[in-house]
Amino acid sequence: MKSLRIAAVALNQTPLDWRGNLARASEAIEAARRAGATLVCLPELCLSGYGCEDAFYAPHVRRRTLDSLAALLPTTQGVGAVVGLPLEVEGRLYNAAACIADGVLLGFTLKQFLADDGIHYEPRWFKPWPRGKVATISACGLSVLAGDLLYDLAGVRLGIEICRDAWVADRPANGYAARGVTLAMNPSASHFAFGKQAIRRRLVTEGSRLIDGPYLYTNLLGNESGRALYEGGTLIAQRDTLTHQGPRFVFGDRTLTVVDVDVADSPTKTKPGDTIISAAWQRSPADAEKLNPHSPPQAAWETGDAVVYEEFSRAVSLALHDYRRKCRAEGFVLSLSGGADSAAVASLVWLIGRLSGDPATLETVYQATSNSGTVTRDAARAVATAVGATHHEWDVQDLVERYTGLAAAAVGHPLTWETDDLALQNIQSRVRSPGVWMLANLRRALLLTTGNRSEAAVGYATMDGDTSGGYAPIAGVSKRFVLDWLQWMETVGPAGVGPLPALAAINAQQPTAELRPPGAGQTDEADLMPYAVLDEIERSAIGDLDATERTLERLQARFPEHAPEQLAAWLERFDRLWRASQWKRERLAPSLHLDVLSVDPKTWRRWPILSGE
Known part of the structure; x- marks a missing residue:
């Protein structure tokens, strides 16, 4: 021996x-x-x-x-x-x-x-x-x-x-x-x-x-x-x-x-x-006294009930740190909407400094239109202050109106919410892109996008709008995961770091794109379906490649509180949106692989851009 x-x-x-x-x-x-x-x-x-x-x-x-x-x-x-x-x-x-x-x-x-x-x-x-x-x-x-x-x-x-x-x-x-x-x-x-x-x-x-x-x-x-x-x-x-x-x-x-x-x-x-x-x-001679006969095979944070949130916090903050360093950017820029996704990204940038001792520079922008409310404006300001970001508030409604007027003149009739809903929503997102890109260029910074995996699966994003950026740090996790992680970050946070209480202003809201007029009561789940249902469809249809009949069986077993007709309608909506959105997924900013599931066609599940039954 x-x-x-x-x-x-x-x-x-x-x-x-x-x-x-x-x-x-x-x-x-x-x-x-x-x-x-x-x-x-x-x-x-x-x-x-x-x-x-x-x-x-x-x-x-x-x-x-x-x-x-x-x-x-x-x-x-x-x-x-x-x-x-x-x-x-x-x-x-x-x-x-x-x-x-x-x-x-x-x-x-x-x-x-x-x-x-x-x-x-x-x-x-x-x-x-x-x-x-x-x-x-x-x-x-x-x-x-x-x-x-x-x-x-x-x-x-x-x-x-x-x-x-x-x-x-x-x-x-x-x-x-x-x-x-x-x-x-x-x-x-x-x-x-x-x-x-x-x-x-x-x-x-x-x-x-x-x-x-x-x-x-x-x-x-x-x-x-x-x-x-x-x-x-x-x-x-x-x-x-x-x-x-x-x-x-x-x-x-x-x-x-x-x-x-x-x-x-x-x-x-x-x-x-x-x-x-x-x-x-x-x-080489070893010391007379034997070294490290045994040490704990896991860190303390790896043995608790929140391991997945701890791993997410540490993995993405390290990934952001290295990505910025290796692409030689001087900091990060983020369009901070006052909603869950952008708040999660801002929190992850904040964690770089808390976990490494070397804080990252972050500059954030809240870009208001006539459909923006004081709740999201105040929430964005509170989160920016808490994470130490340099924060700006811009009003881009005049840009929305100018583009709307140009398009109305081109088609020969006024644009209305009754007839042109999608175009009127998308233009608000798109006019926010050039200014924040320019700020990132001026700062020699990396512009971060805020889309999650659920949105990517169904194309719930505006190309060249909220998808603009050089890196997508949370595109590997579902919206439900983001919401649950934010709750944990508000009250607990990673071991050795602690909570970020300012996230209470985010967690008190129901997720919304805030692109329709305030009276429309727009929410993400009303536009799509309950996030839990969306996640189960993704696991079955995309993760396990189940046929439609098998996916519907899984939905009915998992969600008996919903009528079979409603589940079938949501499944049909997912299938239609998934197939129509592959071109969007091909164009999304690079994202980090975090979960067993992924919709990034460059690292996991590939799909034809054009497909049908």
Whole structure:
């Protein structure tokens, strides 16, 4: 039995940022060495970035990634490291993990199972590697092995699963014990979704049980490429017990979890057909006293009743922070309507400062028309004051009237609410766009949109109006979720931050677009349907792809208080609006994947722009 100090690193990388990605990887290895670690694991594809998309096809991307790997080799004097990168083998591209030790490139383990569901499109770029196969390639000026490899590192037999490899029933770790593996590592790029960390904890614990030894898991961190958020949360399990979890949703370049583990000696015999690469080096000495024998595998906020709200708060605020930083904007601009959605976005920007200690600059604008009321005006002002925004109040009614007059002259008759309802609503939203865009340009700021997933599903938005902006932070969650989160934010708030009482002015209202005259009594649910019904239809028809008959059965079982005829009418309305609105979803600002469900056609559920029964 050997005492070994190992390190798990979460890195905040950016696709194709060659110098930055290499520097952060090098600094992480050096930090692990200073902590006395013998072996360190970095995330999947961290040298190139996970989200390179079709840039993976470019030969220069593969060449520059290998250049980065060659530059990384000297940093591993006295330490072994596993680091992810794309790799061409025999004319095909693979998702690889390089194993390097003491400045020497030992070999490449290639991913056997590719992520091809949900938001994943790995088979578009990579091929799965066959189990048991090994090839010889040229890399970094050396002839090295690549494929299904094991490593004997100073007497420790190491096996590597790459992210999705651990999520399938026939995972490589199933046979690791028989192959003499005494330590397993998993470099991952596993995107955030509500509740997903619990699954990772189970898989890591299971991996440890399968090898009867330590299992180490790493992940990316932050908003890497715009649409997927990685929360870090490195994990280490020892003999069927999860002992360590690194912090999640950290604002910074990396997290480092260093642990002392007991590892069985490598067996003297090998299984026929196994390819084992051996390396010996002077391991960095560990402190006499063992480090971190056990730590809480979860933060306190992860064990309460409001985990989903805590995760949402931390995930989106981190995503906003990184998106602004990586697109080099100097702050945020927001059209603050005094309603729930824009108040939620303002609150999330406020949370950046509360959670990171580095407040973000926010400038807000309330843009009134003759249909705006004092309730929303006062609510917008109260929220802006509470979150520390620079707030403006503009009256845009004259712009509405001028455009209405121009259009009336063009069609040859006055426009009325009885005959031109939709056009009269949309023009109010559209005239609010140019001014707030101009303010964002002048401030060199990122303009945020405020649409939620429910609105995107049914097209309840004005293109080039309230959809204007560069990022859509809440488009991954439903309207019902937004309303419930705002109630929680008003009274509880994230652990270590607390509530935002000014949201009471928002929560006291019934959601409304406030585009029809005040006497019309316009509300979102009257325009559409109850949000609970809309959510259930989305889950069934879009999430599960149920036929109309099956969706209606689910609605009748879930909502017996509504007449079957009414449920059928709402379902027909959803279906009609969903099909008519795909072109809108294609044009929405980039949004963050947060939930199992999504309507973003670029990351989850694709649909034809034109469709029918």
